[in-house]
Amino acid sequence: MNTLRTMLWPAVRHILLIAGALVLLAPFIWMISTASKPPEEVFSSELHLIPHHFALWDNLKIAFAKANLWRFLLNGVIVTVSIFVLQVLISLPAAYALAKLRFLGRDTLFALVLFGILIPPQATAIPVFLLLHKLGLLDSYAALVLPFTISVFGIFLMRQFFKSVPDDLVDAARMDGISEFGIVWRVMLPAAIPAVTAFGIFSVVAHWNDYFWPLIVLNSEQLRTPPLAVAHFRNNEAGTNYGPLMAAAMVIIAPLLIAFLLAQRRFIEGITLTGIK
Amino acid sequence: MPSACGSGPLSDAATIDTAAVAAPAARASLRKRDQRALTAYGLVAPAFTLMLLMLLGPLASVIALSFTDYQLGAPAFSWIGLANYQDMFADRVFWISLRNTLTYVVIVVPGAVTLGLAIALLIESGASLRGLYRTIYFLPVMATLIAMAVVWEFMLHPQFGLVNGLLRGAGLPAFSWLQDRSTALYALCAIGIWQAVGFNMVLFLAGLVSIPKQLYEAAEIDGAASAWARFRLVTWPMLAPVTTFVIVISGIRSFQVFDTVHILTKGGPSKSSEVLIHTMYTEGFEFFRSGYGAALTVVFLVFVLLLTLIKARLADRGVQTA
Numbered sequence: 001m002n003t004l005r006t007m008l009w010p011a012v013r014h015i016l017l018i019a020g021a022l023v024l025l026a027p028f029i030w031m032i033s034t035a036s037k038p039p040e041e042v043f044s045s046e047l048h049l050i051p052h053h054f055a056l057w058d059n060l061k062i063a064f065a066k067a068n069l070w071r072f073l074l075n076g077v078i079v080t081v082s083i084f085v086l087q088v089l090i091s092l093p094a095a096y097a098l099a100k101l102r103f104l105g106r107d108t109l110f111a112l113v114l115f116g117i118l119i120p121p122q123a124t125a126i127p128v129f130l131l132l133h134k135l136g137l138l139d140s141y142a143a144l145v146l147p148f149t150i151s152v153f154g155i156f157l158m159r160q161f162f163k164s165v166p167d168d169l170v171d172a173a174r175m176d177g178i179s180e181f182g183i184v185w186r187v188m189l190p191a192a193i194p195a196v197t198a199f200g201i202f203s204v205v206a207h208w209n210d211y212f213w214p215l216i217v218l219n220s221e222q223l224r225t226p227p228l229a230v231a232h233f234r235n236n237e238a239g240t241n242y243g244p245l246m247a248a249a250m251v252i253i254a255p256l257l258i259a260f261l262l263a264q265r266r267f268i269e270g271i272t273l274t275g276i277k
Numbered sequence: 278m279p280s281a282c283g284s285g286p287l288s289d290a291a292t293i294d295t296a297a298v299a300a301p302a303a304r305a306s307l308r309k310r311d312q313r314a315l316t317a318y319g320l321v322a323p324a325f326t327l328m329l330l331m332l333l334g335p336l337a338s339v340i341a342l343s344f345t346d347y348q349l350g351a352p353a354f355s356w357i358g359l360a361n362y363q364d365m366f367a368d369r370v371f372w373i374s375l376r377n378t379l380t381y382v383v384i385v386v387p388g389a390v391t392l393g394l395a396i397a398l399l400i401e402s403g404a405s406l407r408g409l410y411r412t413i414y415f416l417p418v419m420a421t422l423i424a425m426a427v428v429w430e431f432m433l434h435p436q437f438g439l440v441n442g443l444l445r446g447a448g449l450p451a452f453s454w455l456q457d458r459s460t461a462l463y464a465l466c467a468i469g470i471w472q473a474v475g476f477n478m479v480l481f482l483a484g485l486v487s488i489p490k491q492l493y494e495a496a497e498i499d500g501a502a503s504a505w506a507r508f509r510l511v512t513w514p515m516l517a518p519v520t521t522f523v524i525v526i527s528g529i530r531s532f533q534v535f536d537t538v539h540i541l542t543k544g545g546p547s548k549s550s551e552v553l554i555h556t557m558y559t560e561g562f563e564f565f566r567s568g569y570g571a572a573l574t575v576v577f578l579v580f581v582l583l584l585t586l587i588k589a590r591l592a593d594r595g596v597q598t599a
Contacts, residue, residue, distance in 0.1 A: 152332065
C-alpha cells in the first residue's frame with residue numbers, strides 16, 4: 001500500500017500542479033488566444049482556443065494605431081528608471097551614514113525610517129496631491145517621480161546591508177584619502193550590488209505596475225504610463241474591440257514578463273522584499 | 278537644509294584632506310571625527326528633507342485635514358472638529374464600503390494563504406520541475422494587474438467569456454459576474470486570490486526550505502509514517518511563524534484593493550463592490566472633498582496600522598521570510 005503510494009505520488013503531484021497551473025495561466029492563454037482572433041471569432045459563443053484565422057498581427061497593428069503604445073512604454077521606462085536612479089542617489093548616502101557613521105540623532109532618524117515603512121502609500125495621497133497642486137507640478141513627469149524619490153524601505157534595506165560590510169574596508173578607504181562621500185559610491189555601492197539589484201527590481205516592478213498614483217496626478221494623454229494606457233484603451237473600446245485590446249494588454253505586460261523569465265531567481269528575490277516591507 | 282545637502286559632502290571632503298596633511302596627528306583625528314559627523318548630516322540631509330516633505334508631513338497633514346472642511350480650489354477652509362467623522366458614520370455608503378472591504382479581506386486572505394501553502398507543499402513534495410512550477414505560479418504576481426484585470430473582464434463576459442462558456446458547456450447556469458450586484462464583489466475576490474497566490478507560495482517555499490530535514494527523520498522514527506502525520510507534527514508547527522506573517526501581509530495588501538475595483542466595477546453595481554480606498558479616491562480626487570477624503574484615509578490607516586503592528590511584533594521575534 002505504502003510503496004504503491006510512493007510510486008504513484010510523483011504522477012499525482014504533477015497532475016495536481018499542472019491542473020492548478022492551467023487555472024492560473026488561463027487568463028494569459030485566453031489573452032493570447034483572443035489577441036490572435038479576428039472579430040467574428042471573438043464574438044462567437046462557441047469556445048475555441050486556436051483561432052481559425054490567425055489575426056494577431058492585425059490586432060497588434062490596430063492597437064498600435066489606436067493608441068500611441070510606444071510612447072506609453074517609453075513613459076513607463078522614463079518614470080521607473082528616474083524613480084530608481086533618484087532613490088539610489090538619495091537613499092545610499094543616508095543608509096551609509098546610518099550604518100557606519102556616528103552622529104547625534106542617528107537613532108532618532110533610524111526610528112523615523114522604521115516608522116515611515118509602516119505608512120501605506122495611499123495614506124499620504126491627498127496631502128501630496130495638494131502639495132503638487134500648490135507647486136504647479138500636477139500632470140507632469142515630476143508629479144509621477146517626485147513623491148517616490150524617497151524610499152524609506154530602500155534606506156532601511158541598504159542600511160542593513162551596509163552593517164554587514166566590514167569596518168576595515170571603510171577604514172582602508174579613509175587611509176587612501178577617499179572622502180566619506182566617495183566611500184559611498186566607490187566602496188559601499190560596489191559591495192552592495194546584489195542588494196541594489198534586488199531593490200531595483202522591486203522598485204521598477206512596483207512603479208511600472210502602479211495605477212493609483214498616475215491615475216490621480218495625470219491628465220495629458222502623452223504622459224500616460226502603461227497601466228493608464230490600458231485603462232483608457234479599455235474605456236474607449238470596451239465591448240467593441242476585444243482583439244486589439246488583448247493585444248495592447250499583451251504589449252504592456254510583455255517587458256516585465258520577459259525580463260522575469262530571463263532572470264527569475266533575481267526577480268523572485270526582489271519582489272518578495274515586499275514581504276519584509 | 279536643502280542648500281546644505283548640495284554643497285555639504287564635497288566641501289567637507291576637501292577640509293578633511295587639508296586637515297590630514299597640515300595638523301598634528303592627534304588634533305587631526307579629533308577634527309576628522311567632528312568633520313565626519315558634519316559629513317554625516319550632509320549625507321542624510323537630502324533623504325530626510327524629502328522624507329519630511331513626502332511622507333511624515335503628509336501623514337500629519339492627512340490627520341489634520343480630516344478635521345477641516347477643505348476642498349481643493351476653495352478660497353478658505355475652517356476647522357470643523359469631528360464633523361467629517363460624524364458625516365462619515367452617518368453615511369450608508371461608508372458602512373457598505375467598510376463591510377465590502379472586510380468581506381474582501383476575509384475571503385481573499387484565507388483563499389490566497391491556503392492555496393499558496395498547498396502549492397508550495399506540492400512543489401516541495403517532489404524533486405522534478407520545481408523551478409518550472411515556481412515560475413508559472415509566480416507569473417500573475419509579475420503581470421501588470423490593470424492589464425490582467427481587463428483580460429479577466431473579458432473572461433467574465435456574460436456572453437462571449439471563457440468562464441460562462443465553460444459553465445454552459447458543463448450544463449451549469451451562467452452569470453453576468455461583474456454586472457450583477459450579487460456576484461461582483463466575489464468576482465473581484467477571485468481575481469485578488471489569483472494574483473496573490475504566487476506571492477504567498479514563494480514565501481512558504483522559503484519557509485519550507487528552512488525546516489531542518491532531521492526533524493522529519495526524527496518524526497518518522499517516532500512513528501509518524503503518513504505524510505499527514507509529518508505535516509501535522511513537523512511542517513505545520515515549524516511553519517507557524519511564516520504562516521502568521523503571510524496572513525498579515527495578505528491582509529494589508531487586501532485592505533489596499535483598488536485597481537481591479539476602479540477599472541472593472543467603479544464600486545458598482547449599486548455600491549455592491551465599493552471598497553474603502555475606492556471611496557477615498559472618489560471623495561478626494563473626483564469630488565475634491567479633501568477633508569472628507571482625509572477622514573476616510575484615517576479610518577483606512579487605523580486598520581492597516583493595526584495589522585502592521587502585529588507584523589512588526591512578529592518581525593521583532595525574529596521571524597524571517599524570503
